[in-house]
Amino acid sequence: MTAHPMLIAGEWRSAPADASTFQPSNPSTGELLPDTYPVASSAEIDALLDAGLSASQTLAETDPTAIAAFLEAYADGIAAATDELAALASTETGLPVKPRLEVVEIPRTTGQLRQAAAAARAGDWKQPVIDTANNLRSQLEPLGKPVLVIGPNNFPFAFNGIAGGDFAAAIATGHAVIAKAHPAHPGTSKRLAEIALAATATAGVPTATIQLYYRSSHAEGHRMASDPRLGAIGFTGSEGAGRKIKAAADAVGKPAYFELSSVNPVAFLPGALAEKAADLATEFSGSCLLGTGQFCTNPGLLLTIAGADTETFLTTAAANFNAAPSGVMLVPSLPGELDASVKALVADGAELMGRGTQPTEPGFRAQPALLRVSGATFLGDPKAFQREMFGPGALVVVAADADELAAVAEHLESSLTASFYSASDGSDDALYDRLVPIIAAKAGRLLNDKMPTGVAVSPAMVHGGPFPAGGHPGFTAVGIPASLRRFGALRCYDNVRAGRLPATLQDKNPNGVIWRLIDGTWTQADVAS
Template identity: 55%
Template sequence: MTGQVETAVFPVLIGGEWRPAQVKGTLQATNPATGEALEGLYPVSGQEDVLAAIAAASGVTPGTPEHIAAFLQRYAELIEGSGAELSALAALETGLPEKGRLLETELPRTTRQLRLAADTALSRSWTRPTIDTEAGLRSVLQPLGKPVVVFGPNNFPFAFNAVSGGDFAAALAVGNPVIAKAHPGHLGTTRALARLAFQAVQESGLHPASLQLLYHLPPDLGFLLVGDARVGAVAFTGSRGGGLALKRAADAAGVPIYLELGSVNPVLLLPGAVAERPAELAKELFNANTLGAGQFCTNPGLVIAVEGPGQAAFVQALTGAYQSAGSGVLLTEGAAPHIGAGLKTLTGAGATLVAGGQADTPGFRFQPSLLTADAKTFLAHPDALQTEVFGPVCLLVTVQEDELDRVLAPLEASLTASIYSSATGSDDALYGRAEPVLRQLCGRLINDRMPTGVAVSSAQMHGGPYPAGGHPGFTSVGIPAALTRFAALRGYDHVRDGRLPAELQDANPTGCWRLVDGRWTQEALA
């Protein structure tokens, strides 16, 4: 991975081989800490590559759970064996810290996801076999029989990467081939991961065309890719504008598309909580909002604080934290102008900028920025003041207790919503008013914690109502639940036992858990 610099355009992975791309242009990775372009040319593929990738992936038959698990386990091993080189490369391309973040946190999270997916593939738990003996009906979740297209975001070069992240692991664990579209923010990291993945494909006996990699596409070819009827599903994590444009193309072709588009993730601070620990809450909020230079889809961008004792101390501590903070490195060159445009929208709608507000150097940076507004201002322009700014930007809205219900009413759907309340129970009545509203607006409701942490857990919900997500019933993090996005529910009506999938046969040769006449069991049918 760190050998001689290659000057030619890197090949794409299609049909089980690294082959020259149909080059419609080239692009380079960039070091965001310095703004300098990095060595290596990556192709912007043409239509021939897109159609070839779809055709190759469409010819893949699902592997056995054993082959799938062997691939995922071997891939995790290979990633760990190259962890230092991968982390160094990702740090160079993203500006994210190698120590603490990439090597010690995100990379282990990624390999854990892969191993969880392997275990789930072997257990077949994701298939949810259901049997009604009286009606003679049986159903089970099965692979789509078509490829899944995965678009990775810029902020997690390992854990959400198109060739190693949760969407990739879930689609492969079900038995679907993947067509991966790399993010321009970490091209070299994606290439290095894909080389390891292809090695694992070859060593595990999985179909050689189980993974296709395209680095970049013109917008019209992105629409062509997701709008091809041979595609079984699409997973996209990224900006709302890009995701909704892809959704229109996929919807027109009847291709399911699962979106994770980010949100402002409202945090409600009730007066008892602020009175108990104003400085602690200010520090916690500042750290969460500026973590990773604010480039998290769960970044707390909107805070609603109910007036009460301790409010002045909280605001003073929060303002001081932003005023004394240094600028963090942004992921891409376009990030700072985007943040600037978002701040202009917020201030144009009446918010007051009290700290930050400027792009910075070297490289791509922006000052942590705090804005404030009162309830009257927020209610006059609720849409504009809920503009998501993907960066270290927080809007603090202060409200009186009798204004809270009106301020909560126009809130948009978000991935998360957090409520901080007093440990003594003094906020319980206010909590009871606010919780039913926020519960309907978010995928994950949080108490007394900031939303930025997304644990890999079978109980995790990382999604939410539209437009934060594409569908409120699905999560992009959490195995086995994440797998169900890329599966088809198939029913069998009085089909003879020997003709049934193994999970539905009377003897239950797989030993998996099944819902038989309303009862979960691993037992064979008498």
């Protein structure tokens, strides 16, 4: 069976006949899909890097309007192929065509591509600074090298290496992207790459602005991560793989941005539970079970204080989990990994309170699981009780009192989010004020009276946090233009002649739109003569 080609240097290049290959599966049925994809060789990795370097050097000097035109043409192409793409992705991931793919994720993907286009055209991500007294001018600029983007299994569009947020940010800042397709949805990634390649011709940017491969050996992947031809890395995936990539990048000082493990703690304070314990249990259950729990912001760790209202909450939540069906997961290993995590937590002292129905249909299906543990037991081994259960699983920590809950909070690891439910009458305010300084510092996004599962594509959104939840506490994977700044190199021009300055640092505002910090004031005006 002939393997699908890789997109290298603007051409669909077939792998050698003796190349290693793999086949994806249909998670809903458990059956192998007929298509075969190659594992990239060392020579092919080198070709990707060479072409990406050349294209990035060209893009760094390309008019931002052409880059914006590419992103917009690509978004138009995806929108036009929505039905085809959603059907293909559903086959590869088991995610429903409607509403998840057609109504939610594909429009989100095209929306963030268009937002990135607008940011590229405006140029505000560069944050130009001009000091006329000292004749110093600085701004963020492209790295001049390609960005490797590795997407996750759970978002075949919005976080895909060839179409998602990291891709959009890297392109908008003038970088070619070498995209690694996730093995769970390679066909979807290939079709996206075909649409993107057509958009390069429409916009007149280099064809190697986008390249795609499907898999490599671990050795080749680590070599690529440390190669001097690569400018930066954006990775969303498992903590184990991310740590290895980080080690390779850190060894050579390469910027790398990650989204890895996160249990996303949610504190249900006593007054909130007194007001509506059963309703909050239903709200939590819906969030945890959404998409079979395969969201990076899935609420996996709940913090409570013992009491009758907490027991009401737990009884309702356990009933919801017991009644929940075993949903489809994205790859074959995930249901077993969830089971292993549940067994490990029970062995460590947690109590299993709710377990979804046994799967009776084919495919990769996982039983939802709700567990509880006392605050004292949690404090005996905090790391063990913060193992990530990727999927529809959560652990409730029931502290004896506020002091024990604060002690639990002190031992929390980093997460993408931290959520608090508190009483409307203010009775929880003192405890909230005590806990927030402890917990919020360990997360990128603080929520009140709201589940963390949704991630809006907004300039104010932060989707990141301290490592290993994110790659760096100062950066976000969602939220334009902030997400673009991850891929910028800060450069200073000291006494450089006016004609040699980049357009955005010259006295005249190049487009009348970009905001520049001129002698301490943010303005869209020209430098005063």
